[in-house]
Amino acid sequence: MGPRVPGGRVNRLSRVRASAYPKLTLSLRVLGLRKDGYHEIEALTVSLGQPSDVVELTAVPHPGGVSFEVQGETEHVPTGMDNLAARAAEDAMLRAGRSGHGVKMVLRKRIPAGAGLGGGSADAAATLVAVRTLLELELTDDDLLEIAAKLGSDVPFCLQGGAAWMRGRGEILEPVPLRPGLGFLVAIPPFRLATPLVYKAWDDLGGPEAARSVEAQGPVARLIGELANDLEPAAEAVEPGLADFRRALERAAGRPAILAGSGSAYVVPLERGVDPAALAEGIGRKLRVPVAGARSTAVGVRIGS
Template structure:
């Protein structure tokens, strides 16, 4: 597996030790008997541009990630003996589950043994293949939770590296809030200083009952001739707008953009149908998150979000989940809620 060091931009760099220790306490960790329960949120891509395939097999991205109030839950309980026991609710991936892979990776990092065995129960609510980063969020929560549960003496930067090896979205979930993510996702620049003063963002999430394989969407993206020469520049997208004006641009639907949306809708008719439904609903703006399948609409307030949610519930394809969510500006906001 390729080892990547997470690179924090100058704006974000405050020291890996301080950053990780804050993440441990800002993510919602609750003690339950001898164990630990972690609630870990989904994310939306408020902006996503993608460049041509790199020689290392990854695509460069420029994206704004925002954590939102849609959660998976993980419970960590010490058990007699050794090893990792994974109990899954709402998913059945076994040892292929990124939670198990994260725990196994950390186990090997500490020499092949935790102080005891551990039972990890994953209660899955965030759908898979939905562009919401649920698996990546679970992976970060697993690394954070196990380190906290057992008091593991793992260098924080090394833990961040382990997260980056597991998935491109994992680095974001060590901090959450709102951040600009570049590289393949590992260059994380927090934007909470401009988003938190703007208050609450209200969303309606529409999650079709299909999993969209990220690989399929990127392969279709690569097959388009124009994308073979796609280069991310500072003349468009996020860099074309003053940092202090990013929130206003998003709220006015001037920056909501996803390079993969047209590609994904061309592959899956269900996505094109949902796209059309949101276009007719009157949101301030709407977008597909990540490589799909989830779409979200931005609303003026909570009442509008509930009204539009209820309207869409009667129109979406069978099995589609429609729910409201708000932004989670930092892990401390989760603890205070």
């Protein structure tokens, strides 16, 4: 049996809601390009309690498969059946032999797309748990993890949640003993980055190079002394304004910042005892961009939220 997936089967439900929590990559090493076209990585990743998306699934009393709607922050988000969450519902139902069942699906977006927070992967993970619960699908946790890995490299982590080293192309997870409640600032610049473009830029730059690093804070320091993101030079090559944004954020926060995944969001790890929400409010006003104060959470998906 693999890592336990949150949720479970509840009889006679007609509607299920699931909160999808973003992932935060604290340190990312890109080890090279694999023969299958993916990049080999090693990343220290945690789940964040906010901003969260909500997936709502409703069983309808007639066959017809999945109908899908996106609400909220829809910029740069696929709104049709090519959305990863819609695909997750279809794949789980097909795997369980229930592909004809009627399901109405509404995705309420708050996680910004193109920011490196894994919003699409989080939505897919939440959908897998929600559709299994709603339709009482005969799928094990391992089944869900297998479907998740086929949907995308980050979906298995978003399904498991908590804190883990991600290896391989991201599908190999090694849980780490980080307690929830660690504080972070997450700042969203006025531009977005597409992950494939950032990895292509990394390839074009010639692969591995020494990335800028920042000192780890609090309990994270027991796992890794410094935080670094090998994709930061590539992301700044794709969007040169990132470097100026990072410097402005660091001046406003009085602390070092690190790129979140492939960007464009930047993350500021906070010391114990600092109130993330209070600090974020002032910095957001100063920089005139969205800045969230968030804490890490032990799960990637929560049913009933």
